[in-house]
Amino acid sequence: MRHFNIDHCQIEIGNIETSSFDEILSTRYGKNKKVILVDENTHDACLEYLITAFPSLEDAEVMLLPAGEENKVLEVCFQVWEAFSDYQISRADVIINLGGGVVTDMGGFIASVFKRGLDFIHIPTSLLGMVDASIGGKTGIDLGPFKNQIGTFQHPAFIYIDYRFISTLPQEEVLNGFAEMLKHALIADAAHWNQLIKVNPYLLAENQSLQAFIEHSAQIKINVVQQDPTEKGIRKSLNFGHTIGHGIEGFCLESGEPIAHGHAVALGMIAESYLSFKKQFISEKELMQIVACITQGFDYVAFSLEAKTRITELMLNDKKNDHSGIKAVLLNGIGNVHLDVIVSQSEALDALTYIDSAFSGN
Ligand SMILES: NC(=O)c1ccc[n+]([C@@H]2O[C@H](COP(=O)([O-])OP(=O)(O)OC[C@H]3O[C@@H](n4cnc5c(N)ncnc54)[C@H](O)[C@@H]3O)[C@@H](O)[C@H]2O)c1
Incomplete structure (x- = not known):
């Protein structure tokens, strides 16, 4: 396991099962609600593994985002914020972004402005997410044809980069x-x-x-x-x-x-x-x-x-x-x-x- 820090963001690269993830879930967020954001593909390819490997996620709320860059837009954020309100998500709760760069960019943005900022954790599942998009604290969504025009600089609390997710990634990705x-x-x-x-x-x-x-x-x-x-x-x-x-x-x-x-x-x-x-x-x-x-x-x-x-x-x-x-x-x-x-x-x-x-x- 390799450990890095950028400001207060802890980055661990290696097997997520031997990372600090389990302990963080039970100590830092033990009493708090957990929301997992996925898109259609990471819902099918990655979610079951995560919930099985980490039983404390069994009662997490899972929210499904539509996949694809064309959905990295404010309308989708709006729906998620409304769902957060329905679930009475508080500032002490944590959002887990399980996906490629679209989920981590948009999920990070959603979390970084809801109630002026919730903790979020990135678990990148695409190669692009592992080497680039999940790292560095840029969150964002597109505005029409203009990329990432709305966003924040906000680091996740933790990033867990585990190569296992590459096994289901399509070749073009x-x-x-x-x-x-x-x-x-x-x-x-x-x-x-x-x-x-x-x-x-x-x-x-x-x-x-x-x-x-x-x-x-x-x-x-x-x-x-x-x-x-x-x-x-x-x-x-x-x-x-x-x-x-x-x-x-x-x-x-x-x-x-x-x-x-x-x-x-x-x-x-x-x-x-x-x-x-x-x-x-x-x-x-x-x-x-x-x-x-x-x-x-x-x-x-x-x-x-x-x-x-x-x-x-x-x-x-x-x-x-x-x-x-x-x-x-x-x-x-x-x-x-x-x-x-x-x-x-x-x-x-x-x-x-x-x-x-x-x-x-x-
Ligand atoms: N914040 C940053 O610093 C930064 C840097 C680079 C790119 N980005 C952003 O990242 C986005 C591109 O990221 P991306 O290429 O990961 O796109 P993406 O999130 O759309 O993922 C690509 C496709 O792979 C699927 N997928 C992801 N993981 C999978 C898995 N393990 N198994 C099966 N399918 C899987 C997704 O559902 C999607 O269909 C762009 O919006 C770009 O602007 C951000």
């Missing part, structure tokens, strides 16, 4: 988590990057090093957040691939054909690596290595010129911007970054067009 692992390596750890590019992404779930990779990737995130909890500096590096990635994700949400967050970030990383190359921050060889790694794992998505233009418009409303324009994180070699690089709308359009050539090999 393993890939989506891999995208954030690649991001962590690209922004902070060239040696880790050199390990990950040798991995066949389609066999990642069976890779003997998966646990070590998850631990390493989660540690990169923990390390960055410990240095800069409120994203004034180095934490911005975690947004690599996300300026264009969030534009793509928002556009797809708006068009009624959602794309997975990890997939959008993978495409965003191709585009933002291209911008890094154009600004001479990385070499052509480095760009080609990144493109080869991402295009072998992730599917191509074609966007018309009109769609690309709309994506750049959505980027103008990105949370990271101020009034000076679109701000992106670009690579500075592999394993380092340039923060707050201003990117014009035409550069962003050019980078989106580059995604087409990256996949066609031209």
Whole structure:
């Protein structure tokens, strides 16, 4: 079991049955109500195990959230808050978020503002949740096509990262988590990057090093957040691939054909690596290595010129911007970054067009 702390948030990575979870439930929250938030898939794949392994959860209230990014919205939060009121949830009670990044982002947000804040615990069940979304205290929901526009900085009281949940995760979701692992390596750890590019992404779930990779990737995130909890500096590096990635994700949400967050970030990383190359921050060889790694794992998505233009418009409303324009994180070699690089709308359009050539090999 590996133990970490970010402020008062305790993070344990390893077998949840030998973690502090059982003891925390009986000592810290013994007399209090427990609510478990799940989505349809984690309800079917993960809930029974948790309740069987931890009998003190037998009388927990289970609340089912609709799965998918399109449901990471205020209307769903509203229903949960009403249910909390019906169950007379008090400030002393605890919310357990059992799911991927959608459940932990939205469940964290729901808990962080109800009665001005309840304790919550994240148990991430997707790879993306384990290495990234559950860590760092960003909670949030989307506002139309704009990602995570409403939210809080509020750490969970505890995070339990247990690889067992990967066993039921669909293959495409393993890939989506891999995208954030690649991001962590690209922004902070060239040696880790050199390990990950040798991995066949389609066999990642069976890779003997998966646990070590998850631990390493989660540690990169923990390390960055410990240095800069409120994203004034180095934490911005975690947004690599996300300026264009969030534009793509928002556009797809708006068009009624959602794309997975990890997939959008993978495409965003191709585009933002291209911008890094154009600004001479990385070499052509480095760009080609990144493109080869991402295009072998992730599917191509074609966007018309009109769609690309709309994506750049959505980027103008990105949370990271101020009034000076679109701000992106670009690579500075592999394993380092340039923060707050201003990117014009035409550069962003050019980078989106580059995604087409990256996949066609031209
Ligand atoms: N807060 C942060 O710092 C942060 C960082 C990165 C991403 N995010 C957010 O995370 C979200 C993406 O997370 P995600 O990729 O986990 O998406 P997700 O929560 O939608 O999970 C992906 C899919 O896998 C299913 N699933 C999850 N665990 C499962 C399991 N063990 N077995 C079977 N099915 C399972 C889910 O039901 C869902 O259908 C986005 O909303 C993104 O904005 C937040």
